[in-house]
Amino acid sequence: MLFNSFSFLVFFVIVFSLYWFVFKTHNRYQNLLLLISSYVFYGWWDWRFLSLILFSTIVDFYVGHALGLTIKKKHRRFLLGVSICVNIGLLGFFKYYNFFIDNWVEVWSSLGITMHRSTLQIILPVGISFYTFQTLSYTIDIYRDKINPEKSVINFATFVAFFPQLVAGPIERAKNLLPQFSIQKKFCYKKAMSGLHLIIWGLFKKVVIADTCATYVNVIFDNYEQMNTLSLVLGAVYFAFQIYGDFSGYSDIAVGLSRLLGFDLMRNFNYPYFSRDIAEFWRRWHISLSTWFRDYVYIPLGGSRVSKIKQVRNVFVIFLVSGFWHGANWTFIVWGALNAVYFLPLLLLSRNRNYLDDISISKSFMGLKTIVNIALTFMLTCLAWVFFRSNTVSDAVLYIKQIFLRNDFSSQFLSIERYNFEALLLVLLFVVIEWLIRHYEHPFLGKYATIKSIGIVFLIIILGVYSNHNDFIYFQF
Structure with a gap:
């Protein structure tokens, strides 16, 4: 369902009416309604992909639960590794399988060797790049002891599948959105x-x-x-x-x-x-993704606390990964690299934080x-x-x-x-x-x-x- 479609208007009117007029005094029922509605919304595109979001939800819920029960670094790293492998693995397979196969065939063709392309054609599930990053931030933040594991599987599942931002963001952090599902809502006209x-x-x-x-x-x-x-x-x-x-x-x-x-x-x-300047542009454009890469990729690589050479490396890593995140095409990778080149003079001259004012x-x-x-x-x-x-x-x-x-x-x-x-x-x-x-x-x-x-x-x-x-x-x- 598109936001600018009549079917979505009907869908939302029904959800809104049930949410505020039928279940307004029952927070748990409100969340259950949102969860069912979110699955209906997502399944409207292709019901087969509901299994993916369910699988990702179950894995990260129980990984988060297990992280909250152990203090051993070895066990915690293993659990975090499970979450990362599952989420990035699903994202990589469904989003990049065709890209890598095509490029593999082209490399061999350039050497005069004919390779036959696999007949397996992978369809990209809508929104997978967004909800995998959202669930990843949850397990990473638990691993870093920034948040506690969510006890309610309904709340967590609703956080992952929340239909207003499910298929194209913003990519929400568990620290901000997840606690809101535990609060009894009161309708606020303003x-x-x-x-x-x-x-x-x-x-x-x-x-x-x-x-x-x-x-x-x-x-x-x-x-x-x-x-x-x-x-x-x-x-x-x-x-x-x-x-x-x-x-x-x-x-x-x-x-x-x-x-x-x-x-x-x-x-x-x-x-x-x-x-x-381009640094300010990236503080104002797709803020949820830019801050996600900053917190979970750029800072772990050393951020701006390392030498200039490593700072340059970190900037290129961020922009190239961001480009590849957008799509399985060399055009997106070049787009990311070009933005890194734009950013480079500001970084080398320490002017990338010049414009923080209105x-x-x-x-x-x-x-x-x-x-x-x-x-x-x-x-x-x-x-x-x-x-x-x-x-x-x-x-x-x-x-x-x-x-x-x-x-x-x-x-x-x-x-x-x-x-x-x-x-x-x-x-x-x-x-x-x-x-x-x-x-x-x-x-x-x-x-x-x-x-x-x-x-x-x-x-x-x-x-x-x-x-x-x-x-x-x-x-x-």
Whole structure:
């Protein structure tokens, strides 16, 4: 079920009604309802993959329980190893089996030896990258004595399968989300309205911004050989807003749905395209994944407490693993490596923690410098996104090469595509709105909040009729 589908609306209305009107005084029944609902939600995609999430849940629940009963380092390391092997093993098999087989065949083919590809075709279970990382953080935190094992298997299973954030995050930590299942919920009108506003804003990002941009992105990237410089630049910019509107929109909806049910999820995006360097960008983009890699990979490798050489190694490890996490394609690995290259000068000059304050533009030379830094960071990000969007590395290289070599800025694509100028104005309006609300979660604050939200709803309905209804991009990861 897609968040922007009628079937999900019916599903959530039923869950919400039962949750608050039938089981409102019984926390255990509320959690059981959420667990069943989450399995229905996940099984709606493909019921066969329910066995995977059940298996991962059972393994990590009992590993966590066993970790709480032993203090012997040898036993604890073995138990942690079981959790890591099971979760990474499942993720590796279902997500990367086809990738490694394809590359194995290609290596031998380059040596003149014909290899026959296995007939086993592995289907990627939706959301597996997200819930495996979520359960891994649970066992790792118990191993580090940061949290205690969860005693209720229902609570833990619901934590793993919680449907608002199951298939595309945010990747929640057990320390934040798991205790919330033990608290008796009371309906809070203020929190519910905040959640509803986030859902509306998330749907606007997805249906109006992302799906509109997707129409032009597909045409440009599928026919990039015939496109001129301006069209190719537009394609990269449109994709930047497509993936941002799509993914941050999903996160906003997930957080909003959770608030309607009395839960608080972490913020996953914080206006990343206003970042002044690439380090700030990664503190604002997909925050739950960035902090996961920081806490469970970067810091264990030594973080910033080691020599510069090892710091460089750690940065490349983080970005390459992050790229590979996104998908079994060399384009994602190159995308990760390119971001590591962007990050490297900041690390070597010890400037990777420069921008920790709120973004503002003063009426001075510093204000001009801020604008230039934001524009430069956005440009570098868009170039990296070309690799993320392209089918192959060679396609991405040719796409970027043609941007710099064709030197043709005529209105080719603007002229042949209907509503292209309107789409550009829509994106610019979105940027202006985001800049004005950059200190807040959504634009529905202060006076006229209801009127603004109703206006956005009508815009979603009107423009949603004409846009393509695409799956959320991060479902494939």
